[in-house]
Amino acid sequence: MTQTWLGIDAAVAVAGVMLLALMAYAVFAGADFGGGVWDLFASGPRRDEQRLAIAKAIGPVWEANHVWLIFIIVILFSALPEAYRALSIVLFTPFHLVLVGIVLRGAAFVFRVHADVASLHWRTWAWVFGASSTITPILLGATAGAVSSGGIRVVDGQVSVDPLQAWFGPVSLLIGFLTLAVCAYLAAVFLTMETDGALREDFRQRALVAGGATAVLAAVLLPLIALQSPLLWEHLSLPQSVPFLAGGTLLAVLSFWAVWGRRYRAGRALAVAQVVILVGGFAMAQWPYVIYPDVTFYGALAPGPSVRFLLNSLPFGFALLIPSLLFLFAVFKREERY
C-alpha cells in the first residue's frame, strides 16, 4: 500500500524534499567549495586580493550553507533508514574521506581568519582550505556516480559492490571532476558579482576557464558512460531525464555566454538555474531508485509515522528558516550601515 501525505505519494514527497535540499546544497555549498578551489589556485598580481574577496564572500554564510548536507543525511536516515544503512557500509571509505575534507576545510577556514593574508600562518591554512575544498567535491561527485552506476547491490540486507563501478572507478572519478568544475564555475561567477574592476576580470577569466573545463569533461564523460556504465547511460537517456539534461546544458551555454559578455547578473542567475536543472536531471535519471537496482524510495521508505513527522515539520521549520536565510543573505549583500 502506498503511503500518502496530504494526498501526495509519501515517497514522492520525501524524494522531492531531498531533491530540493540537494539543489540548495549544490548551489550554495558548491559555490563555497569552488571558492576554496580559487583560493588554492589564486595567482597573478592580485593573488591576495582574490583570496580576501573569497574569504569575505563566504565567511558569514559557509556554515549555514553546509547545514543542507546535514539535512540530506537526516532525511536519509529518518525516511529511508535501509538506504542509509547500505550506503554507510558500502561507502565507508569515501564518506570517511569526505568527512576529513569537510572537517579540515571548516577548521582551516576559521584557523586563518584573524591572521594577516601575507603571513605563513595564513598561507599554510589557506593551502589546507583550498586543497580540502578541491578534493571533497570530487569525492562527493564520485560517490554520487557510484550510487547511480548500478555497481552497488543490496540483496537480503547483504551489501556488495562491483569494483569496476566503484567510487574510484574511471566513470565515478570523472563525475567527481565534473562536479569540481561546476563548483569552480559557480564560485567564479558568484565572485564576479562580489568584486569590481581588475579583480572582477580575474574572476571572469576563471569562470571562463572553469566553464571550458566543464564542457571538456562532459564531452569526455558522456561516451565513457555509454561504454563503461551502460546502466547509468540507460537512465540518463530516459525520457524523464533527457529534457532536464538538455535544458541544463543549454543554460550552461547561455550562462557562459553571459559571463563572456560581462553580463554578470544574468550569468549568475543562469549558472544557478543550470546547476538546479542538472541536479534535477540527475534525480530524474535516478528515480525511483535510491540505490539502483535494488533499493527504491518505495521499498526503503520508513513506516508512516516518522515520514509523516518529517513532512509535517517542514512547513514549520522552513517558515522559520527561509526568512532567516533571506535575512542573512540580505544583510551581507548590503553596505555597512552602523
Added chain:
Amino acid sequence: MTNIDAARLQMAYSLAFHMIFAALGVGMPLLMFIAEGFWLKTKERRYLSLAKTWAKATAVLFAIGAVSGTGLAFEMGLLWPEFMGFAGSTIGPAFTLEGYAFFMEAIFLGIYLYGWERVSPVAHWLSGLVVAIAGAASSLFVVATNAWMQNPLGVELLATAPEQIDVAAVLFGNQAWPIMAIHSTLACYVATGFAVAGVYAWGALKGRMDPLRQSALGIAVAVGTIASATMPVTGHASAVDVATRQPAKLAAMEAQFQTEKGAPLRIGGIPNVETEEVSFAIEIPYALSILAFSDPMAEVAGLDQFPRDQWPNVPLTHYAFQVMVGAGSAALVVAVWYWIRRVRGYQAVLRDRYLLWALLLTSPLGFVALQAGWIVTEIGRQPWIIYGVMRTADAVTPAKGIVTAMLGFVALYTFLGVVLVFLLQRIRHPEPEEVMRV
C-alpha cells in the same frame, strides 16, 4: 584490535571532541548576549569590546563544533549501520528538529559574528539571543535520541508493527528525556562558565585585572555558578530515574555488586570485578537507598541481578561517576568562595591569590564533569546500544578499515585540538586605552 573496539573508540573520541565545542556553542552565546546586553544598557565600551573578543573565539569554536557535528551525522551510520537501519526512523524526528535549531543557530551566528556594522545594535543583540536559544534547543533535541537509546519506548512495535509507533511520543513523551536533556544542557553552561573564568583568573594572576577583565570574570562565574547550583538537583533526579529504569547502570555507578537493603553510598574506592568487592571506599550507611528510593531500607539491585555478559565496565562507570560528582562539587565550592569575596567588591577577589589559583584549577572541571557524565551514561548502557534490545556488537559495520579510520580520526581531531589551543591563546583583549576606540 577488533572492529567493535575500533568503532567504539572512534565514536567515543569523535563524541568527546564534538562535545567540547558543542558545549561552548551553547554556553558562549549566552556570555556574549549578557555582555552585549550590558553594553546596550550602560554604554560602557568595555562590554562591547568584551562581546567582540568573545565573538572572535566563538567563531573558531563554533566552526569546529559544526564540522565535527557533521562528522557525527555520518559516523552514526558509518560505524553503526545496523543500529541506524533499525532505529534511524525512530530517532530521526529528534534530529530533524535539531537540524532546524542548528540551522537557525548557524544563520544568526553568521549575522552575529560578521554583522556588527550591518544591523542595528538591538537587532544584533537579538541575533545573539536567537543563537543562544537555538543552541540550547539543539542540545535539548539531540539528547532525545540518546534518551531513547537508554529507554527505548515503543521498540517492540518497531520490530513488529512500526506503522503504529507514535514517534513524537516515544521521543518527547519519554520520561527519561526531560531530566537528561536539562541536566546535560545546563552542564554546557557550567563547563563554559568556569572555563572562561579560569582564563581571566590566569590573567589576574599575571597582573591583568582592568575593569573589562573584571566584568568578564564576573559574567563567566555568574553563569557557571547559577548553572552548577542546579546540577545537584537535576543530577539527583537523573540518578533516581536511572535507579528505576537502568538498575545495572546504577549498580555499576555505585559499584554495588550485591543486592542489598539499606545500601550505603560509596565514595571513591576501587571495584574489583573478580572478587566483587570494593576496596578503600568511604561508605555512608543507607545513603544510596535514601538517595535512590527515598527510603533508608529500600532494596538496591546489585550487579548480581544481571548475567555477567550484561554488565557494563564497572570500574570505568564507577570512576567516571565519582569524577563527575567530584569535579562538579569542586567547581561549586570555588564559585561560593568567589561570591564570598565578591560581595566586598572586585578588589577583594583580586587580592585573594588562593582564590585566583582555585579558579584557574577549576577551569577545566566543568568539561571534566561533562565528559565524565557522558561516560557514565554511555559506558553504563553497555553492552547495549539500545538498552535491553540491541547489543553494540551487533550494530557495528562489517566494512573493512575501521582501525585505519579510527586512527585517522583520532590523529585529525588531536591535531586540530592542539592547533586550536595555540590559536585561542593568541586572541587578546585590546588594551584598556584601545577599548575606547573599538
